[in-house]
Amino acid sequence: MKISLSRVNKAVHFEGSSQLTDVKVNIDGTPAIGGEGKGVRPMELVLMALGSCSVLDLISILQKQRQEIVDIQVEVAGKRREEVPNIFTNIHIDFLLKGDIDEVKAQKAAELAVKKYCSVHDMLAAGGVDITYSIKIN
Structure with a gap:
């Protein structure tokens, strides 16, 4: 790549x-x-990479479980340390799901998506970033 x-x-x-x-x-x-607000910042891209990596896997798993997804939104919030480099110390992912979705299946799917299949998660976690997630249905 x-x-x-x-x-x-x-x-x-x-x-x-x-x-x-x-x-x-x-x-x-x-x-x-010298930034002029004409694009996203690099650390925002890191959060976007984590959120998108996780949600793509989550959708795939939920579809295999035959869960009916009407809509799915993802919000990712990160806290950075004060010292330079200002790396992330904690990141939280909120998955907001709409549809006929079993909560137990969704929780298991999220765990697999974030902690097993998401390569971005593994890279960040290996660097000491504490990554958590939550699921909200409807």
Whole structure:
């Protein structure tokens, strides 16, 4: 896997692309370093990566369990330490599910999705990040 970052302006706005897709992602820094609000920040991308990795696996598992998913939303919140580098110390994932979904099956599916199948979880947890999750149905 390989990605590319191309500078868009003379500030710190970049466009990210992957060899796997034609999708572009806008990335920008904080105003303190010249960011202009034209993209997401790198640490936001980390949270997005964790949330998306987990929810893709969660959907797959729930579908295999024949659970009827009407909608699914994910919220990911991270706390960072004060010292530089300002790494995440704690991250919490909220899965908000709508549909005819058995709560016991959903809890088991979330545990598998987050702790067994999500590669992003394993990388962050190996670095000492405490990752928790919760499920809310309807």
